[in-house]
Amino acid sequence: MTVEFCHAKLSALDHPLTALFVDCDSFFASVEQHLDPALRGRPVGVAPVMAESSCCIAASYEAKAYGVKTGTRISDARVLCPGITIVESKPKEYIAIHHRIVEAVEDCIHVEQVLSIDEMWAWLPFNLREPSTVAKIGRKIKDTVAKEVSPFIKVSIGAAPNKYLAKMASKMRKPDGLFLIESKDLPEVLYELKLRDLTGIARRTEARLHAAGIHTIEALCQAPKNLLHGVWGGVLGDRLWHLLRGDEIPELVSARKSIGHSHVLPPEHRHPDKAWPILCKLLHKACERLRSHGLLCGALTMQLSYLRGPAWAPEIRMPETDSTLRLMHLLDRLWRERPEPREKILQVGVVLTRLIAHESHTPELFQSFVAESMEQPKARLRHTMRRISPPRRRFLRCSTSSTRA
Ligand SMILES: [Mg+2]
Incomplete structure (x- = not known):
């Protein structure tokens, strides 16, 4: 790398691992493959209703390999992946499996908060923050989900000094990932990501970042706090600046009523x-x-x-x-x-x-x-x-x- 960083390490503080994030891989499609052996190893798309005008709310990894994603129209999915099987979603089954996965994770570490049907996170107590210990917990979660719920439902696990980075870590080695972002690896470990991979950066924010001369995660990480404050037009930019440095900051509660x-x-x-x-x-x-x-x-x-x-x-x-x-x-x-x-x-x-x-x-x-x-x-x-x-x-x-x- 030719770019010099006189302050390459984002934070002078060595933040320990405090958050562990669990994200199920292609959750609805995996549940379908769990329920129906004929679907295993095959491209599967899940639709809320069986109509060509409807869109996929999940795609199995076999379908993703053909470019089918969440949001792809069913008719387009059939063009992208001619062998795809489209199944109608089964909300009751997904919710039942969701509860079993939460229980399985809870057997390994206390679940701090369930964030959605396929995401949850755990706060790591003081005695469980060594990277080797965290990796062991991650592997235990995977084994427990496979044993207690289904070997066909995989989870990706990330751990980091804060929940935000832990979520990023869980997405960086999918599927079936286990990835730790340690303080000593910041910021370089994030450079493989694109701006849009970060939670909180959608199309319009990305355009504003480009207008501010920021086109990469590397540039984002090196940008001064006041620049991010300006791009976000407020404290959301300041928050991201801190989160990328591994700082733990309280959840944002709106003062506006x-x-x-x-x-x-x-x-x-x-x-x-x-x-x-x-x-x-x-x-x-x-x-x-x-x-x-x-x-x-x-x-x-x-x-x-x-x-x-x-x-x-x-x-x-x-x-x-x-x-x-x-x-x-x-x-x-x-x-x-x-x-x-x-x-x-x-x-x-x-x-x-x-x-x-x-x-x-x-x-x-x-x-x-x-x-x-x-x-x-x-x-x-x-x-x-x-x-x-x-x-x-x-x-x-x-x-x-x-x-x-
Ligand atoms: Mg997921």
């Missing part, structure tokens, strides 16, 4: 048919703000003040989301349930509450995994909608008020 917008309607917009599009725009705007802060919301309140009669402000709760489409669906539901559907409306508003930082989010088991997989086309749609939406200054300029914590 709510994001909302309301609008007093002029007389010509008080008919419900005219008020509804304005309410929708308010929700779109709130969702944009939600995402710009890196937050998810767990509750939506719709506020209606009638020209006559009492105001109505129902709340609906849901698994945390930042999806405009999902929230629009819920808003539509509340709107249809409103009392006095013909009454004129004086003011409309939306408030998003139960906010949580994206990285602190624990997805619901099967349901949200599927939702996330199905989210990819929706994310593209959102991006397109943003591009075609009118400039902000044309939008409810005069009397929109925002609700902040």
